[in-house]
Amino acid sequence: MSLQLWQSIPFAMILLPLGSAALTSVLPKRAARLWCAGVLALETLLSAFFFSKMLSFGQMYTYSMGHYPAPWGNELRAGPLEALVSLCFAVILLLSVLGGFRKLEMHVEGSKQNLYCALLMLLTCAMQAQLYTNDAFTAYVFVEILTLAAAGLITARSDGKGLLAGARYMVMNLVGSALFLLAVILLYDLTGHLLMSPMKKAVLALHETERYHAPMTMVIVLLVTGLSVKSALFPFHTWVPDAYGASTPITSAVLSSLLSKSYIFLLMKMMYRAIGMEVIAAARVDDILLLYGILGMIVGSVQAIAQKDLRRMIAWSSVAQIGYIYMGMGLGNEAGMAAALVQLLSHSAAKSMLFLAADGVADARGSSLLQRLRGAGYSTPVFGVVFTVGALSLVGAPLLGGFAAKACFALAAAERDGWRMLLVFAALAVSTLLNAVYFIGAVIQLYSKPDVAEGAKARTGVLSAVSVCALALVNLCLGVFASPLVQAIQSGLTLFG
Amino acid sequence: MRRTERNERFHRWLSEGDTRLDTMLAEEYDDLTTLKHVYESDAAAAEETSRAEAEEKAREAASAPLYTAAQAHAEYDVPQRSRALYLLTALLLCAGMIAVLVFISSQLPSFGKSENPANNEVVERYVEKGMEETGPVNIVAGMILDYRAFDTLGESNVLFTAVCAVLLLLKLASSGNAPRPAAAPAETEEDLILQRITRALLPFILIFGCYVILNGHLSPGGGFSGGAVMGAGLILYYNAFGAAAAERFFTIRTFRVVSVSALSFYAVSKAYSFFTGANHLPSFITAGVPGRIFSAGLIPYLNIAVGLVVMCTMYGLFTLFRKGDI
Numbered sequence: 001m002s003l004q005l006w007q008s009i010p011f012a013m014i015l016l017p018l019g020s021a022a023l024t025s026v027l028p029k030r031a032a033r034l035w036c037a038g039v040l041a042l043e044t045l046l047s048a049f050f051f052s053k054m055l056s057f058g059q060m061y062t063y064s065m066g067h068y069p070a071p072w073g074n075e076l077r078a079g080p081l082e083a084l085v086s087l088c089f090a091v092i093l094l095l096s097v098l099g100g101f102r103k104l105e106m107h108v109e110g111s112k113q114n115l116y117c118a119l120l121m122l123l124t125c126a127m128q129a130q131l132y133t134n135d136a137f138t139a140y141v142f143v144e145i146l147t148l149a150a151a152g153l154i155t156a157r158s159d160g161k162g163l164l165a166g167a168r169y170m171v172m173n174l175v176g177s178a179l180f181l182l183a184v185i186l187l188y189d190l191t192g193h194l195l196m197s198p199m200k201k202a203v204l205a206l207h208e209t210e211r212y213h214a215p216m217t218m219v220i221v222l223l224v225t226g227l228s229v230k231s232a233l234f235p236f237h238t239w240v241p242d243a244y245g246a247s248t249p250i251t252s253a254v255l256s257s258l259l260s261k262s263y264i265f266l267l268m269k270m271m272y273r274a275i276g277m278e279v280i281a282a283a284r285v286d287d288i289l290l291l292y293g294i295l296g297m298i299v300g301s302v303q304a305i306a307q308k309d310l311r312r313m314i315a316w317s318s319v320a321q322i323g324y325i326y327m328g329m330g331l332g333n334e335a336g337m338a339a340a341l342v343q344l345l346s347h348s349a350a351k352s353m354l355f356l357a358a359d360g361v362a363d364a365r366g367s368s369l370l371q372r373l374r375g376a377g378y379s380t381p382v383f384g385v386v387f388t389v390g391a392l393s394l395v396g397a398p399l400l401g402g403f404a405a406k407a408c409f410a411l412a413a414a415e416r417d418g419w420r421m422l423l424v425f426a427a428l429a430v431s432t433l434l435n436a437v438y439f440i441g442a443v444i445q446l447y448s449k450p451d452v453a454e455g456a457k458a459r460t461g462v463l464s465a466v467s468v469c470a471l472a473l474v475n476l477c478l479g480v481f482a483s484p485l486v487q488a489i490q491s492g493l494t495l496f497g
Numbered sequence: 498m499r500r501t502e503r504n505e506r507f508h509r510w511l512s513e514g515d516t517r518l519d520t521m522l523a524e525e526y527d528d529l530t531t532l533k534h535v536y537e538s539d540a541a542a543a544e545e546t547s548r549a550e551a552e553e554k555a556r557e558a559a560s561a562p563l564y565t566a567a568q569a570h571a572e573y574d575v576p577q578r579s580r581a582l583y584l585l586t587a588l589l590l591c592a593g594m595i596a597v598l599v600f601i602s603s604q605l606p607s608f609g610k611s612e613n614p615a616n617n618e619v620v621e622r623y624v625e626k627g628m629e630e631t632g633p634v635n636i637v638a639g640m641i642l643d644y645r646a647f648d649t650l651g652e653s654n655v656l657f658t659a660v661c662a663v664l665l666l667l668k669l670a671s672s673g674n675a676p677r678p679a680a681a682p683a684e685t686e687e688d689l690i691l692q693r694i695t696r697a698l699l700p701f702i703l704i705f706g707c708y709v710i711l712n713g714h715l716s717p718g719g720g721f722s723g724g725a726v727m728g729a730g731l732i733l734y735y736n737a738f739g740a741a742a743a744e745r746f747f748t749i750r751t752f753r754v755v756s757v758s759a760l761s762f763y764a765v766s767k768a769y770s771f772f773t774g775a776n777h778l779p780s781f782i783t784a785g786v787p788g789r790i791f792s793a794g795l796i797p798y799l800n801i802a803v804g805l806v807v808m809c810t811m812y813g814l815f816t817l818f819r820k821g822d823i
Contacts (some may be wrong), residue, residue, distance in 0.1 A: 002777060214601060
């Protein structure tokens with residue numbers, strides 16, 4: 001079957017930022033930033049076009065990276081689900097980067113901004129490669145790029161906090177990478193394949209004959225542990241508050257909303273395509289994910305309530321929101337997985353917006369401590385409103401992305417019987433309440449009567465204002481067009497395996 | 498002056514444990530902040546001394562060691578007992594993990610058996626047809642640079658990512674009025690033995706590195722190993738003759754030109770071959786006659802590109818840690 005030209009778009013979306021990375025690292029800072037923004041805009045256009053084509057095409061196809069077919073060469077594999085996630089990632093990445101450029105100037109020294117842009121390009125390339133790759137080892141290579149690039153982005157803010165955050169991030173994430181690598185090595189040893197689709201055939205054969213049962217269980221454990229360390233599931237979340245709370249806004253927005261999600265997407269892909277859901281279910285991993293997901297939801301929210309700093313509060317709320325995603329994955333049915341994906345997208349859109357808006361609000365007062373932010377919503381109307389939208393979305397107000405996700409979780413849980421359903425319902429109720437306590441508390445603080453005489457209105461960069469508004473629009477779209485979104489995700493999931 | 502004082506403190510910290518230095522640094526940090534507040538309150542004094550203060554601040558920022566900056570934010574008061582508990586738990590967890598992994602490895606297919614799952618059609622084709630299809634006598638080169646070239650493309654960018662991240666972290670400020678710390682490159686002492694031996698060895702090391710890279714498709718070796726040999730040779734030269742001598746032929750400019758052009762060549766040539774491969778288009782790259790030096794399609798050139806990237810990365814990382822610049 002010969003391919004159409006548009007089917008080369010995933011390939012272009014990986015190679016374009018990869019080629020730009022080396023180039024950006026030697027450009028002067030202004031040109032580097034322009035180039036970076038240009039490439040991200042192009043990626044967004046390409047992925048939008050690709051998604052529209054994919055909707056009418058409605059199938060999976062493989063794209064071999066080189067002259068050798070399936071089990072011998074590397075290949076990409078694209079379907080409607082990948083196209084959708086890729087589009088969301090590209091849009092959010094573009095808007096977060098545009099929204100944070102103003103602060104980059106302050107946080108990162110001029111002669112190093114080109115390096116920052118180069119790392120952003122590498123991150124873009126690695127995220128897209130991870131979405132589309134059909135090969136477990138290629139996924140590992142790009143996990144490495146993601147890890148190193150993110151460490152660079154965190155430490156880019158050259159003060160003590162950034163360094164400490166970077167060191168913590170690095171230690172935890174290298175452990176995660178190592179566990180994932182071990183899982184891939186063991187899988188290769190047991191199946192003789194690195195490409196996911198043939199790997200799954202071999203795994204299913206082993207599963208039926210019960211051969212190598214213990215190593216296969218270990219593979220699943222290592223895989224899930226490794227990737228949940230990297231995506232900050234509850235007991236492994238300790239690096240999150242520093243890494244998201246102390247870095248420059250682009251870094252916090254991109255890392256919290258996209259980087260952790262791309263590991264989760266990789267985990268889903270490995271579950272569906274390399275191991276098979278029946279093997280996963282037989283190993284009873286889903287119950288463990290459910291449990292830790294729910295614990296994360298509660299612990300993250302309780303910690304967020306205790307924070308005095310707005311940015312750290314949002315960082316802790318990430319821990320809770322990641323918990324939701326794992327809860328959905330742990331429900332063990334297709335609807336749960338779809339709900340997890342809805343949450344993945346809606347949280348990406350909301351979290352990047354919250355970080356950017358929180359930074360804008362904090363600028364108005366010169367501090368991100370909650371007590372200093374009293375009435376700050378009046379001095380920066382745009383950021384105040386956008387922050388409110390993001391907070392409402394995560395609490396689960398109707399018409400916004402977060403509501404759709406929570407509704408999906410409830411519906412998915414209703415399909416399961418017994419203690420799982422009750423547990424999920426209870427967790428959803430409690431955690432929504434806790435979310436409301438800190439998010440609505442912060443919003444109220446922003447719009448209370450200021451107790452200090454208000455100075456001149458803080459200057460809002462036009463670019464960042466426009467991009468946070470666009471992000472708010474994305475959130476609204478995710479909420480309003482929830483049912484086609486869920487349909488697209490469900491039909492994508494059936495092709496995903 | 499400043500530098501020696503700090504070194505002395507660092508040595509004291511090494512020998513006497515961390516609490517003393519940490520409290521000292523914390524106090525110093527507090528002093529600095531209170532000092533700043535005092536100046537800020539007094540507008541006249543601030544105006545008078547603003548220039549001197551800005552200069553001082555800039556110098557402080559440029560030369561503040563990363564360790565100090567990071568330490569100022571670390572928590573100091575971890576109770577002794579909970580630290581012991583932490584260590585014990587970590588130790589137990591590690592021991593448990595090791596035990597489980599050892600058990601698992603005893604359950605794996607035993608090494609080298611012909612009926613192992615890893616001996617399947619994939620390996621068969623690599624071994625039997627690798628030379629014919631991709632061209633190199635060293636079929637490992639064919640596997641990593643042709644069958645699985647996408648992985649290797651990513652892998653060489655992992656190195657580039659590492660360099661970018663380290664540059665971002667360690668490169669000293671070159672803009673603004675912050676003066677560079679004067680004695681930054683801790684210059685090596687003249688070591689006659691090292692210099693003579695380096696002078697004798699270096700040509701051979703570099704030639705061997707070139708051989709490993711250029712012959713990578715004909716014999717064991719290739720870009721990664723050859724580049725590491727050449728990088729090690731350059732590091733040896735730097736250690737023997739110092740920064741000034743090394744900068745005669747390897748500056749940040751060299752580094753940039755070489756690594757950017759190597760990576761771009763790699764990305765562009767592989768993009769061409771991926772694109773033609775996926776769309777089943779004819780490609781002008783052919784395997785050639787196995788065994789010739791100009792054979793195996795793109796592989797020798799990719800080896801050169803990878804070798805250059807690896808060499809630059811090794812040498813660049815070394816000099817960055819050594820003097821904060823390339």
